[in-house]
Amino acid sequence: MVPVSIAEAEWAAAVRTVRELAPGGRVLLVCHVNPDGDALGSMLGFALGLRRLGVRDLQATFPGPFEIPDPFTGLPGLDLLVPEAEAYPDPDLMVVFDVASESRLGGLVDRLDTAGAAVVLDHHASNTRFGGVHLVDATAAATSVVAEELLDRLDVPLDAEIAECLYVALATDTGSFRFDMTTPRVHEMAARLIATGLRPGDISRRIFDSRPFGAMKLFADVLGRAQLDPTAAGGHGMVWTYATLEDLVRHEQRPYVLDALIDPVRCVAEVDVSVVVKQLGDGEWAVSLRSKGAVDVSGVAVALGGGGHRLAAGFTGYGTPGDVVVAVREELDRHLI
Ligand code: AMP
Ligand code: MN
Ligand code: MN
Numbered sequence: 442m443v444p445v446s447i448a449e450a451e452w453a454a455a456v457r458t459v460r461e462l463a464p465g466g467r468v469l470l471v472c473h474v475n476p477d478g479d480a481l482g483s484m485l486g487f488a489l490g491l492r493r494l495g496v497r498d499l500q501a502t503f504p505g506p507f508e509i510p511d512p513f514t515g516l517p518g519l520d521l522l523v524p525e526a527e528a529y530p531d532p533d534l535m536v537v538f539d540v541a542s543e544s545r546l547g548g549l550v551d552r553l554d555t556a557g558a559a560v561v562l563d564h565h566a567s568n569t570r571f572g573g574v575h576l577v578d579a580t581a582a583a584t585s586v587v588a589e590e591l592l593d594r595l596d597v598p599l600d601a602e603i604a605e606c607l608y609v610a611l612a613t614d615t616g617s618f619r620f621d622m623t624t625p626r627v628h629e630m631a632a633r634l635i636a637t638g639l640r641p642g643d644i645s646r647r648i649f650d651s652r653p654f655g656a657m658k659l660f661a662d663v664l665g666r667a668q669l670d671p672t673a674a675g676g677h678g679m680v681w682t683y684a685t686l687e688d689l690v691r692h693e694q695r696p697y698v699l700d701a702l703i704d705p706v707r708c709v710a711e712v713d714v715s716v717v718v719k720q721l722g723d724g725e726w727a728v729s730l731r732s733k734g735a736v737d738v739s740g741v742a743v744a745l746g747g748g749g750h751r752l753a754a755g756f757t758g759y760g761t762p763g764d765v766v767v768a769v770r771e772e773l774d775r776h777l778i
Pocket of ligand 1 (some may be wrong): 541728729730746748749750755756757
């Protein structure tokens with residue numbers, strides 16, 4: 442299990458490692474495959490901070506298809522992003538963001554061995570403690586909370602660009618400051634970020650409240666086939682639906698639009714657990730799990746080869762959507778809180 446907070450010795454090791462290796466070396470920043478707002482925002486915010494420190498040889502990347510979801514194409518620091526294939530093969534320093542386990546590093550996992558040192562910033566309870574220096578705090582609402590503190594300890598002042606990246610990350614992982622993780626510490630950090638001159642209304646509209654017309658029509662199809670399973674999870678109930686690659690083609694949409702689908706599904710009042718099964722390839726599905734508090738879905742996801750947080754988790758499933766949901770249903774009863 443991840444300790445409740447980061448030990449001083451670990452902070453000291455991270456600061457020492459960055460100060461020693463970053464200024465004259467090649468620095469590779471990596472976040473998880475299929476990056477979300479926290480992955481990209483914490484990575485790019487930290488990248489801009491390193492740039493302010495005078496670090497010149499700096500790349501940010503993530504494994505898999507080099508596709509940035511539209512809501513994030515306006516993020517500051519995007520010029521630092523390179524495709525996986527162009528990432529330094531043997532960086533002097535690797536810094537990893539929002540990655541709970543090595544499998545989320547895809548083809549970049551080898552850099553853990555080839556890099557001079559690897560510092561990991563994360564907030565998943567399921568973090569497997571890969572890498573050399575572990576800045577992992579399962580009580581942090583987002584990886585950007587850890588990134589902000591490391592920048593502070595490196596004496597990098599916040600500016601509006603760094604703040605925008607960290608704010609997008611914080612707003613994404615707290616569901617716009619609505620989830621349980623939204624502590625006083627989160628609002629205090631948001632206050633520091635907004636004080637740099639951010640416009641939260643503009644940012645929210647861009648990252649949450651904007652989607653193509655075709656995506657709305659796609660959501661209508663996918664939500665229309667949702668099924669209620671009131672006896673799942675020991676009677677707490679489950680709702681589930683699925684989206685295929687054919688759905689994406691029919692509505693001419695990119696896969697990232699499906700990431701927002703879990704939101705309307707998890708609002709179903711009659712049940713505790715919500716599941717969205719999204720096709721990745723032939724018989725391969727990205728599965729999103731949410732609970733309102735009756736089930737530890739992180740435990741469910743870990744049992745099925747994935748990871749995440751107690752109330753929000755995911756894994757890769759195989760077979761048909763029905764096969765995937767049967768596997769989830771079986772695990773739910775083993776992870777009642
Ligand atoms: P999502 O449903 O994709 O928004 O993901 C919810 C949470 O589960 C996030 O914290 C992810 O990091 C985690 N997660 C999703 N998919 C996986 C996976 N295949 N392996 C490990 N963790 C995952
Ligand atoms: Mn993430
Ligand atoms: Mn996160």
